[in-house]
Amino acid sequence: MSVDELVRENHEPKQIRLGPVGWVRWGWRTLTSMKTALILLFLLALGSIPGSLIPQRGVEPDKVALIYQQSPSLAEWYERFQLFEVFTSVWFAAVYLLLFASLVGCIIPRTTTYLRELRRKPPAAPKNLSRLPHSDSFDGDLTTEEAARRLRKLRFRVVTGDGWVAAEKGYLRETGNLFFHIALLGILLAVGFGSLYGYRGNVLVVEGDGFANTVAAYDRFIPGSRVSAESLQPFSFELSDFKVTYQVAGDKKGQELDYSAFLKVHDEPGAPGRDYELKVNEPLEVDGTQTYLLGHGYAPIFKVTDGKGQVAYEGAVACLIDQKATLTSSCAVKVPDAQPSQLGFLLRFLPTSVPLTDGTYASAFPAELQPQVQLIGGYAGDLGMRSGKPQSVYEIIPSELKDKIVPVVRGSFSAKPISVGGSVELPGGAGKLEFTGVKEWITLQTAYDPGRVPALVAAAVAVIAIALSLTIRRRRVWVRVKEGRVDVGGLTRTEGSAAGFTEEFADIVKALSAGEQDVR
Known part of the structure; x- marks a missing residue:
């Protein structure tokens, strides 16, 4: 083999073959991605539109008969695409089942991550708190034990170290996010249960x-x-x-x-x-x-x-x-x-x-x-x-x-x-x-419909959960105490919520410096 052939062989890109197992993994990851779940949810909503606009045989059989009488050719096309029975059609059931599988695939890793986050302690305080997006300092004789006590009263999860305190709260945001997905799955299960036994x-x-x-x-x-x-x-x-x-x-x-x-x-x-x-x-x-x-x-x-x-x-x-x-x-x-x-x-x-x-x-x-x-x-x-x-x-x-x-x-x-x-x-x-x-x-x-009440409960849980997910901010606060000087720093772990944290951070500093607890 010549030098040119050897160089060409080493530099030419090699085609990667996934194989059966690789294609199955790729398909599962694609199906369980958030993007796919949103697309399927959109398709489910889009598929419900003809069920609202076109008379359904199970609800208005007289109007279906009237369409057959007045426009037989149109009725034939409606029948061909199962538009007189949208919610029991093959294509609607396919979207429904794919969304169900996608939600299950989303919930399992989210639950694992959530449980891991619950066990994880707040990280130790950085050396220079002034570099954080929110920082302040004041003089006082505040001890790390007293700072930890005051932050606990403000419902923070607290960890102390040598001259520092780390605190974090806002875990309900992830709880709401997870329960929202579980509630969506509950709605689908309730609908399926009602279809079987109703x-x-x-x-x-x-x-x-x-x-x-x-x-x-x-x-x-x-x-x-x-x-x-x-x-x-x-x-x-x-x-x-x-x-x-x-x-x-x-x-x-x-x-x-x-x-x-x-x-x-x-x-x-x-x-x-x-x-x-x-x-x-x-x-x-x-x-x-x-x-x-x-x-x-x-x-x-x-x-x-x-x-x-x-x-x-x-x-x-x-x-x-x-x-x-x-x-x-x-x-x-x-x-x-x-x-x-x-x-x-x-x-x-x-x-x-x-x-x-x-x-x-x-x-x-x-x-x-x-x-x-x-x-x-x-x-x-x-x-x-x-x-x-x-x-x-x-x-x-x-x-x-x-x-x-x-x-x-x-x-x-x-x-x-x-x-x-x-x-x-x-x-x-x-x-x-x-x-x-x-x-x-x-x-x-x-x-x-025996799934009617469970679906209502799941829908109520979904509304409460999405409200928690949208309104609660995940935020961290650190305190360093050294020779009568108290440095406080904080940041949010939620994009777009830094502006709302400014006022809360000022109240936290005020509570630490004066012992007040009127934090929003």
């Missing part, structure tokens, strides 16, 4: 109907992995009445002012009923299970007579709200028992119906002042209701059954509406549809 469900209840807290009674039920049907608290209630008030004048005419559901609650089977007024943000609570009032709408009452003159259907039908401002709603009535063929109706409910100049009709106010319904379409044929396949209660014609259904009535928004007590005869003697009255429905969310 449940929530949604149900729509019409006036006059009841609800029992069983899995079968829910329209949508989301249990934790550790929840069984026997875990549910056995309470029930009936919806006796529902009342709502609206703004009747001004720019905000029609805006809801307040609404309440009046329930007859049975805390357990066989227990006497108790009256309860359920309001927004004032949930019904039974054995830790909370029932929230979410929304409301109308449920017109219809009576359907089939082609053989028999009453095939009679009851209230919950309508899907199309326009929140006026509560204009869409209804679907399915009659599987009609003879000689099944019947289906699409209707439009107008709480306060008024005619418009273009010949159509609209609702002018959300309250039930002039209730009418418009028959948008009537259908006869096989609705597929006996096939065993689930169907939407807001649709009449599944796409695969369009060829088996015959439209018998084709209406529009200009069709003459039907008032309470009115009816429509179907052509060809297919039957009759009667509009007999109006009820209201409410949507409820029932939630049991």
Whole structure:
């Protein structure tokens, strides 16, 4: 090998290969760094935004259904990215678990360092205290024992030596910092515990109907992995009445002012009923299970007579709200028992119906002042209701059954509406549809979360801990006594707090020189 080749070999940088273990260590150090934890916390907060802006299937299923009805393509994209179920989505859970691991990795070394700091004594006094950021001196006969005693009364941790005293306090700053991280971990643990052992469900209840807290009674039920049907608290209630008030004048005419559901609650089977007024943000609570009032709408009452003159259907039908401002709603009535063929109706409910100049009709106010319904379409044929396949209660014609259904009535928004007590005869003697009255429905969310109280406690601890971490300063004070001369020096171990320590240091010098103890 030539000299040039030898020099080149010795000076060329060698590539370092980490290997499997090295990559694992690098990944763990990156994950548990403070920078990564802050990024994950930011991503968790960022990921919560769509959960607040986009209706969630577990909270507002009616609004999710409305998006599917009005913007199917948009709803498909929302579904693809799990935006209707943000807080149970795969990507949100991934960020959550990574943040959990990052916090654990941060807490373990911080705890070790904190315990080491608690056992460490304040360092000995420097020889020249005048070089410290804060220093002063005075003449007196102060002894090291007396100086140590006075500093202990000022809640300093004190160490004495030959002619010097070292004191330090402000350890609660590190305590607050550590407990803040532990509290964040506690919040994540509480949320995870609540997800495992808690449940929530949604149900729509019409006036006059009841609800029992069983899995079968829910329209949508989301249990934790550790929840069984026997875990549910056995309470029930009936919806006796529902009342709502609206703004009747001004720019905000029609805006809801307040609404309440009046329930007859049975805390357990066989227990006497108790009256309860359920309001927004004032949930019904039974054995830790909370029932929230979410929304409301109308449920017109219809009576359907089939082609053989028999009453095939009679009851209230919950309508899907199309326009929140006026509560204009869409209804679907399915009659599987009609003879000689099944019947289906699409209707439009107008709480306060008024005619418009273009010949159509609209609702002018959300309250039930002039209730009418418009028959948008009537259908006869096989609705597929006996096939065993689930169907939407807001649709009449599944796409695969369009060829088996015959439209018998084709209406529009200009069709003459039907008032309470009115009816429509179907052509060809297919039957009759009667509009007999109006009820209201409410949507409820029932939630049991055993991690709710621990999460609240952890959040309170986090607030107190971060307050301690931000307000308390770590500071050190040294005293040297020699031949009637007392030198005092001090410094802070917290960046940006030197200015605040100036006044405190002056009070410490005053207390040492005069025996006073009025230190902030």
